[in-house]
């Protein structure tokens with residue numbers, strides 16, 4: 056078994072155990088492979104081992120890999136910060152965007168989503184830890200933004216996403232994820248997605264209801280930013 060296939064098996068086992076520990080069906084937790092800085096060959100290997108959903112943060116790097124992997128039926132998720140001048144290419148080349156945190160970006164994505172593609176799946180990114188420097192809307196903006204995004208014709212609002220401040224304390228990890236779940240539960244929209252949990256904290260996220268965990272390092276190993284676009 057290749058290293059990546061081996062890592063996928065280990066992550067799948069972690070997901071299974073975390074789900075079973077709280078009485079959830081493991082199949083309700085999607086594994087989104089975060090392939091930023093990883094070469095197209097690594098994505099091909101992960102595909103061969105059964106993965107279909109891939110997350111990218113950097114547009115130019117993602118477009119290059121997508122072009123060389125166009126023979127594979129992959130689902131592409133954009134998960135990085137979004138500048139206005141990138142929305143057109145994102146609307147054209149991705150199936151999901153997890154990192155929408157302001158209305159202007161959502162409006163542009165809706166306007167620019169090609170008519171021949173299904174509506175773009177959207178998660179609203181929320182800053183649950185309140186750090187100044189992190190992206191994500193404030194928790195008290197979620198209702199208003201969700202209402203506005205739900206009204207945009209070429210978007211489908213699916214749920215909420217967060218990247219909490221890193222913590223080694225499982226209780227602290229769970230508290231941040233519980234906050235996102237609580238915000239989702241308060242909304243008067245039927246949202247089926249909670250995008251939360253990374254390599255270090257996927258167990259806590261699954262305990263609090265994650266439907267996508269976004270996993271990079273635990274699947275592909277440490278990232279080499281020197282190689283990224």
Ligand SMILES: *Cc1c(COP(=O)(O)O)cnc(C)c1O
Pocket residue numbers: 089091112134135218253254255269270271272273
């Ligand atoms: C890089 C990244 C991940 C993956 O993080 P790991 O710790 O490598 O699993 C998940 N989500 C987002 C938004 C990221 O940028």
